[in-house]
């Protein structure tokens with residue numbers, strides 16, 4: 001086929017309209033995807049890497065894919081880190097005694113069993129920390145960095161402990177990375193870097209408590225905290241990516257890869273991050289099977305393990321499939337929630353973008369025809385880099401997403417069934433056309 005024109009009515013889509021419409025109708029006819037998300041999160045709860053919960057959920061997903069009639073259903077083994085939170089607390093010792101909600105950051109070391117007790121020094125950023133370096137020794141440093149956007153603010157969560165330790169702090173706290181919630185602490189990954197520094201314990205406290213401590217310190221009041229954490233690493237354990245397919249009818253070796261990550265952080269039930277991303281991409285294959293629609297290329301669903309604290313699933317997939325990396329013609333990930341207004345983002349060549357924009361016209365009934373730039377995702381990134389694969393992401397409203405992200409509030413209750421169905425419908429129609437169109441999506 002010649003590269004179709006992207007102006008006017010994209011006539012090349014005519015053979016796909018009926019099936020795309022059927023898939024969209026089936027996805028939005030009921031709340032199957034939400035129901036399955038509720039079953040996953042109710043039954044298995046949090047799914048942190050290395051946990052029995054995750055292991056059991058992987059068995060369940062594998063069985064469910066088989067029951068759906070997906071093909072070539074199997075698991076692919078990777079070794080994953082096992083970080084265990086243990087008991088933890090932060091207590092304000094003065095001015096008044098007060099226990100603060102907190103969450104240790106994933107990867108942190110623990111404290112001695114009596115805890116670490118010290119005065120708090122509050123800084124607004126790394127520059128202030130460096131300027132006031134002489135004051136840091138023996139203190140608990142609190143990075144009270146207001147949330148701007150995730151990419152910017154998360155640097156203090158991932159690197160704050162290392163920065164504070166370089167100046168002699170005994171522990172590092174970060175204001176939770178997210179819009180102000182209901183005094184909800186947010187966990188997330190951190191690392192100590194490669195330089196030989198003292199590994200100090202690190203945790204997140206809420207935006208409200210960060211502000212309170214800031215106000216106290218601004219008034220010249222001494223704030224003293226006791227941090228107790230039993231966090232530790234145990235040896236790596238085996239885990240698995242779950243794979244299921246609709247084999248292509250004409251070019252089964254050409255692959256459209258879709259998925260999300262199946263592991264989660266431990267305070268909530270990993271409903272929005274990223275159970276829902278797994279469900280809406282899995283739906284693409286389930287609905288094609290259910291409606292007996294088999295595209296020319298293979299649609300491969302992968303539920304990746306260990307995105308949150310290691311990316312061993314995404315890297316393991318790349319390593320196991322390096323030989324067929326170039327045969328991946330499109331990769332789609334959902335790991336930013338499905339909160340309305342959702343959108344599809346794309347990264348790839350201009351020629352591919354024109355085709356994707358054409359396909360977007362099929363999504364007009366869902367209000368998702370405008371496809372923005374910015375596809376990609378942590379788990380599809382490694383194979384896509386290797387195979388130069390065009391990528392797509394489904395993203396929900398980021399304020400809603402980051403309000404519950406990595407908190408105890410990440411539960412299915414926050415997610416509307418119609419928003420899940422709409423995401424599944426859009427992804428399914430898009431994936432179907434790309435998997436079935438006459439020419440491979442250009443790289």
Ligand SMILES: [Zn+2]
Pocket residue numbers: 261273274307335
């Ligand atoms: Zn995620």
